[in-house]
Amino acid sequence: METALQAFKPGRAWLGEPRSVPLSIAHRGASAYAFDNTLRAYEIAHELGADMWEVDVRLTVDRIPVAFHDEDLKAICGLDLKVADVTAARLQALTAESGREAPLFSQIAGLAARLGAGIYLDAKEGEAASLAIAELLDHRIERVIVGANTPDYASELIAGGCPYPVSILVGVGTDPFPIADQCGAEIVHPCWERAGQRPDRLLDEAFFARARERGLPVVTWHEERVDVVEALVKMPILGICSDQPEMVARFARSAVTSPEIVCHRGACKVAPENTLASAKAAWAAGFDYVEIDVQETADGQLVVHHDATLDRTTSGSGAIAEKTGAELALLDAGRKFDPFFEGESIPPLCAVLETALRMGGKLYVELKQADPHHTVSKVLRMMAAEDVFFWAHDVGRLRAIHDAFPQAKLMVRAEDFESLDTCLSTFRSGIVEFNATNAGPAAFEAVRAAGRKAMIAYMGNDPSEIKRLLALKPDLFNVNEPFLVARMLGKSI
Numbered sequence: 001m002e003t004a005l006q007a008f009k010p011g012r013a014w015l016g017e018p019r020s021v022p023l024s025i026a027h028r029g030a031s032a033y034a035f036d037n038t039l040r041a042y043e044i045a046h047e048l049g050a051d052m053w054e055v056d057v058r059l060t061v062d063r064i065p066v067a068f069h070d071e072d073l074k075a076i077c078g079l080d081l082k083v084a085d086v087t088a089a090r091l092q093a094l095t096a097e098s099g100r101e102a103p104l105f106s107q108i109a110g111l112a113a114r115l116g117a118g119i120y121l122d123a124k125e126g127e128a129a130s131l132a133i134a135e136l137l138d139h140r141i142e143r144v145i146v147g148a149n150t151p152d153y154a155s156e157l158i159a160g161g162c163p164y165p166v167s168i169l170v171g172v173g174t175d176p177f178p179i180a181d182q183c184g185a186e187i188v189h190p191c192w193e194r195a196g197q198r199p200d201r202l203l204d205e206a207f208f209a210r211a212r213e214r215g216l217p218v219v220t221w222h223e224e225r226v227d228v229v230e231a232l233v234k235m236p237i238l239g240i241c242s243d244q245p246e247m248v249a250r251f252a253r254s255a256v257t258s259p260e261i262v263c264h265r266g267a268c269k270v271a272p273e274n275t276l277a278s279a280k281a282a283w284a285a286g287f288d289y290v291e292i293d294v295q296e297t298a299d300g301q302l303v304v305h306h307d308a309t310l311d312r313t314t315s316g317s318g319a320i321a322e323k324t325g326a327e328l329a330l331l332d333a334g335r336k337f338d339p340f341f342e343g344e345s346i347p348p349l350c351a352v353l354e355t356a357l358r359m360g361g362k363l364y365v366e367l368k369q370a371d372p373h374h375t376v377s378k379v380l381r382m383m384a385a386e387d388v389f390f391w392a393h394d395v396g397r398l399r400a401i402h403d404a405f406p407q408a409k410l411m412v413r414a415e416d417f418e419s420l421d422t423c424l425s426t427f428r429s430g431i432v433e434f435n436a437t438n439a440g441p442a443a444f445e446a447v448r449a450a451g452r453k454a455m456i457a458y459m460g461n462d463p464s465e466i467k468r469l470l471a472l473k474p475d476l477f478n479v480n481e482p483f484l485v486a487r488m489l490g491k492s493i
Helices: 002-007 039-047 088-097 105-115 126-138 151-159 176-183 205-214 226-232 246-253 276-284 325-329 349-359 372-382 395-404 420-426 441-449 463-471 482-491
Strands: 023-027 052-059 065-067 118-123 144-148 166-170 187-190 219-222 239-242 260-264 289-296 302-304 362-367 388-391 409-413 431-434 453-458 476-479
Touching: 023 039, 023 246, 039 052, 039 105, 052 105, 052 126, 065 088, 065 105, 065 126, 105 118, 105 126, 118 126, 126 144, 126 151, 144 151, 151 166, 151 176, 166 176, 176 187, 176 205, 226 239, 226 246, 239 246, 246 276, 246 482, 260 482, 276 289, 276 349, 289 349, 289 372, 302 349, 302 372, 349 362, 349 372, 362 372, 372 388, 372 395, 388 395, 395 409, 409 420, 420 431, 420 441, 431 441, 441 453, 453 463, 463 476, 463 482, 476 482
Parallel strands: 023 052, 023 239, 052 118, 118 144, 144 166, 166 187, 187 219, 219 239, 260 289, 260 476, 289 362, 362 388, 388 409, 409 431, 431 453, 453 476
Antiparallel strands: 052 065, 289 302
16 A cells, blocks of 8 residues: 555545536445446446445455445345355355346456546445455546545544545534544545435535534435435535435436427337336436337337337237237346346336336337327326327328327438428428438528427447537437536537
8 A cells, every 4th residue: 555655646626626516426436227336337427427426335255345235145045145255256156146246346446446436435344445445546646535434433544544535424413514523534424314305405505514613514315305405406516325326316417498409219229128127327417308118008008119029128029019018018128238237127108108208208209019099198197298299100190190180299210201391291290300410500491490400319429429429419319328428518618
């Protein structure tokens, strides 16, 4: 540790840097979308815009720091073994068998250094902290907080010359300031997530006055309630821990109002496509629209699923049109994407509509093998016409919607017509979609002159191509990689 310390001495200037919103701290990684404390959880945390990653660290019998929360392997592996009694190699082998391999802390430090993430270190005992800190110093990671659950542990860390700021975590009903005064902690972390439905109201002006008096930044508990997060981001807080780091990160890009982002099949890179999980992730991140595909079952139920068959994404097989809604409800639509999502189901259309209303989200509804009148009438009974638009490959289906529902907003594709003039004159469409090859300023000008909006559909992940398409200034951008687009838009503010 002394060699590392001599090679790299982290500063504390970042603690006082001005910021428009608190830092987004991913609690055990993006643990709402992947098994906690795994490399995938931290990779997704980066994708979702987290600034820092909270990592639990324990030592194996061969004194190797690993990312692991529990003291033993009962919950993950069903084994009555303590982490401290197995080697790192055996721990990784056992946890890999369960589908959630525990990474070495060195792997996480390397990943954080490569991606530019900070670390909130929650080491369970002193030697684990020392060895983990040495890794952080070796990887030259500046933005680090070391958390302590007791005053004695905080004092031990500080007395041992911890090169990073130490945070004292306190539970509900405990005044954090006398404890911080006692142990010398540089950050207070009230873990008050269980203090009722609105724990944010405990952080009043008197609380922050005491924090300012002592020069103590404040980090808050892991929080996933929308109304609480919205209140917290307005407070003078250093960081907010969350299983869903995108809920905090969204406020950092709130100044970006154009284009509106359409999440193709939901946030399909972090959760299984066309599921409630993917829709919720997209809206929680603050994106505007979720695109969904609607199919109809043998008994006339409307469900959200892309393919006409079940085989690619679910535990079932065969055609959706030959199954009943009850039969589909028994299938798993998550495990093939990632074992973390085992049990995720094919959602009924009504469940997606209810979620959109609850989260304030908007929808792009693509009709697959579903009756147009049945589908559109159901959607418009629940959602405002201005918050949804419709499309179908079959022009006859679009015509049926156009004639039966004059209030419905339609999307048409420029590529499906012999000319843009024909496209604009065929339907009373609200949106015209272009692709990467036919989008251009002149076409967009014509669309807008006709009182319509221009949307680009791009399902790739090439940053240079995304940059080129964004420069065309579409009104809407339909993408598979909304978080990548958001990061690029954020850089251009």
